[in-house]
Amino acid sequence: MTHANERLFDHKAAREWKLKKTRAEKDKRMSLKDAVAEFVEDGDSLIETGFAYVRGPMAAYFEIGRQKKKDLVGIFTPGGISTVWHEFGGLEGAHVAYVGVEMRGLISPFRRGVEAGTLKVYSDWSHGALSLSLRAAEQGVNYVASKSMLGTDLMKSNPYIKEDRDPWTGEPVCLIPAMYPDLAIIHVHHADKYGNGRIWGAVVNDTAIAVAARKVVVTCERIVDSADIRSNPYQVIVPHYCVDAVCEVPYGAWPGDMPGLYYFDRRLQEKIVRTLWKTAEGTKEYYEKYIMGTRNQYEMLAMAAEDEGVNAIDYVKQLEQLACDAFCYGMGSWGVGGEREWKYEEVAKRLI
Amino acid sequence: MQLMTDHNTMEMMICAAARQLEDGSSVAVGTGAPCAATMLAQKAYAPNLVIIFEAGGVAPLLPTMPISVGDSRTFYKAVMASGMCDVMETLQRGMVDYSFLGGAQIDMYGNLNSTVIGDWAHPKVRLPGSGGANDFGSFAWKIMVITPQDSRRFVEEVDFITTPGYLQGPGTREEAGLCRNSGPHKVITNMAVMGYDPESKRMRVESIHKGHSFGEVQENTGFELLQAPKVVETPEPTPAELRILREEVDPNRYIIGR
Numbered sequence: 001m002t003h004a005n006e007r008l009f010d011h012k013a014a015r016e017w018k019l020k021k022t023r024a025e026k027d028k029r030m031s032l033k034d035a036v037a038e039f040v041e042d043g044d045s046l047i048e049t050g051f052a053y054v055r056g057p058m059a060a061y062f063e064i065g066r067q068k069k070k071d072l073v074g075i076f077t078p079g080g081i082s083t084v085w086h087e088f089g090g091l092e093g094a095h096v097a098y099v100g101v102e103m104r105g106l107i108s109p110f111r112r113g114v115e116a117g118t119l120k121v122y123s124d125w126s127h128g129a130l131s132l133s134l135r136a137a138e139q140g141v142n143y144v145a146s147k148s149m150l151g152t153d154l155m156k157s158n159p160y161i162k163e164d165r166d167p168w169t170g171e172p173v174c175l176i177p178a179m180y181p182d183l184a185i186i187h188v189h190h191a192d193k194y195g196n197g198r199i200w201g202a203v204v205n206d207t208a209i210a211v212a213a214r215k216v217v218v219t220c221e222r223i224v225d226s227a228d229i230r231s232n233p234y235q236v237i238v239p240h241y242c243v244d245a246v247c248e249v250p251y252g253a254w255p256g257d258m259p260g261l262y263y264f265d266r267r268l269q270e271k272i273v274r275t276l277w278k279t280a281e282g283t284k285e286y287y288e289k290y291i292m293g294t295r296n297q298y299e300m301l302a303m304a305a306e307d308e309g310v311n312a313i314d315y316v317k318q319l320e321q322l323a324c325d326a327f328c329y330g331m332g333s334w335g336v337g338g339e340r341e342w343k344y345e346e347v348a349k350r351l352i
Numbered sequence: 353m354q355l356m357t358d359h360n361t362m363e364m365m366i367c368a369a370a371r372q373l374e375d376g377s378s379v380a381v382g383t384g385a386p387c388a389a390t391m392l393a394q395k396a397y398a399p400n401l402v403i404i405f406e407a408g409g410v411a412p413l414l415p416t417m418p419i420s421v422g423d424s425r426t427f428y429k430a431v432m433a434s435g436m437c438d439v440m441e442t443l444q445r446g447m448v449d450y451s452f453l454g455g456a457q458i459d460m461y462g463n464l465n466s467t468v469i470g471d472w473a474h475p476k477v478r479l480p481g482s483g484g485a486n487d488f489g490s491f492a493w494k495i496m497v498i499t500p501q502d503s504r505r506f507v508e509e510v511d512f513i514t515t516p517g518y519l520q521g522p523g524t525r526e527e528a529g530l531c532r533n534s535g536p537h538k539v540i541t542n543m544a545v546m547g548y549d550p551e552s553k554r555m556r557v558e559s560i561h562k563g564h565s566f567g568e569v570q571e572n573t574g575f576e577l578l579q580a581p582k583v584v585e586t587p588e589p590t591p592a593e594l595r596i597l598r599e600e601v602d603p604n605r606y607i608i609g610r
Contacts, residue, residue: 054407054420054424077436103607154482172529201424204435
C-alpha cells in the first residue's frame, strides 16, 4: 500500500482512474453510513470542501469519526475540521493552506498535534496556489504556472512546487503540479439520484475538487427529481459522472453555515472552538459525547438542543434569516423523493 | 450615555483604515477588523467599493458583519458567487487595488508571518497558515495591515515569510517575480498609521494617534522606524463614522468591543 502522498500528484494514474467512473445515469443513492463505510478507506487523502464550516459536509465528517477511519491525510484550502480526529488516530498528516476558524480562532487539536510532532504538515500552500493545483487537475494538465508564493518561505518549504523561469521573459514563475486527492465529500443543496449537485452561494474550490478527486461522495439537503436539475442546470457544480454515492442528509452542514437555509450554530460552535477543543481532555469529551455518543445528525441536533435548551434547527434558520434575509437567494421548490435515515417530523418532535 | 466623539482604540483603528479606501476602488478582505473597516467605508463614503472575498463572493452589499469569508452574507446582493481560484486569478490579473491583512509577525519591509513561530519543520507555535494572505499580498496593488503595536509583532526578522512585503528591500520584490508598483502600503495600529519610505521601502511613521508619541511607537517596535518628512496627528473618528460603525456595521460589538 502506497502512502497517500505518492498518489497525490500522479496525473497518469488519476487519468486512468477516470476509466472506472460510470458515465451513464445510475441511481447512486445510499445511506451516509454505507457511503462512508464503502468509500472512505484508511490512509486516504481527504480534501475538505466548501469553505470549511460553510457548506461543509459536517455530517459525513462526524460519520468518519464514528467509523474510526484511520490515518487519513487532510488537504485544507481551507479546512482542518478533520484534524480533530488526529488525537484519536483518524488523521496522520496534512497539506495546509489554512487551518482555523478565522476570527473565531484556531483549531487547537491541529496546533497541539503539529507542535507535539505527531501530526505531520507535509506542505504549506497559499489558497491561490492550492486552488490552482486543483484547477490544473481540472484542466487535465501536468502543472500550471503562477506568481503566487514567489519570494517567500512557502516557496522554500513546499516540496511539491518549483520555481522556474518564464521561457519568454526570463521572469521567475511558480510551477504548481496538478493535485488528485483520493477522496472528496461535497455537500450541496440539491442533488438528483445520479449525483448532479446544485448549490446556492460560493463555489469555493468544489467544481475543481469534484473532477480532481478519485472518489466523490455527494451529500445533499434534498434529493430532487432529475427533471428539476435538467430544467435549471445553471447552479450545478458537480456532474453525475464524477460521483460515486449520493446521500440525502438534511442539516448535513450543521453546525456550519448552509447559505440560504441555515446559519452557523453560534452557541455550539463557540463552545466547541473556544472551550472544548482548547484541551486534549475537552476534545475527548467532544469526541465521545457528540460524535461517538450519537448515531447521526438527527441525534446530534437533539443533543445540542437539550444542552442549549433551544431548538437547534429553528435557531440556525432564524440566524440565517437575521444574517442576510435568506429569501434573497430565490430558492425554488424543494422537490420531493429520496430515502433518508430520519424524518423531519421526528426531529421537530424531539427538538421542540 | 457615551458621546459620539468618545471612542476606543479599535474604533480609531477601524476608522483610520476605512479612510484609506476611496470610492470606486476594489478591496480583497478577510473577517474581523478589516471587514469592519471595509463595511464602514462602503456605508460611509465609498458606496461603489467592490468588495471581494476569497471564497468567491464578489461585490456584495454587506448587510451585517460576516464571521467567515465564505459566510452567507459575503454574497448578499453580490454580482457573482464565484470561487476561490477565480478570486485569486482576479487578483493576479491586477484588478484588486487594496487588501487588508494581519499576521503574528511583521518586519520593517512589511513581510508577514502567519505560518509558524520557530522552525517550519518543528515549530514552537503552529499558526493557521497563509490562507489567501500570500496571494493578496503578492497581487493587490496596495497592501494594508491592521495590527496592535507590539514589539513581539513588529520584529527585526520574521520567523517565516508567508506573505511577501518588500522582501529584503528595494528591487527584491520585482526580482522575485512579483509585479512592480505593488506592495505594502499602510500599517494601522492602536498608536499610529505607518507607511513605507519610497526609496528604502522601510516602514515609517506617518501619523500618530492623539495621546501617543513617536517614542512610544518606537518603544513598541522591534526594529528602527523611520519618520515621514511631516508626521501629523491622525484625524479622530467623526460622529458620523462612529454612528455607522456602532449602529450599522457592528451593532453587537463583536469587533469594536464593549
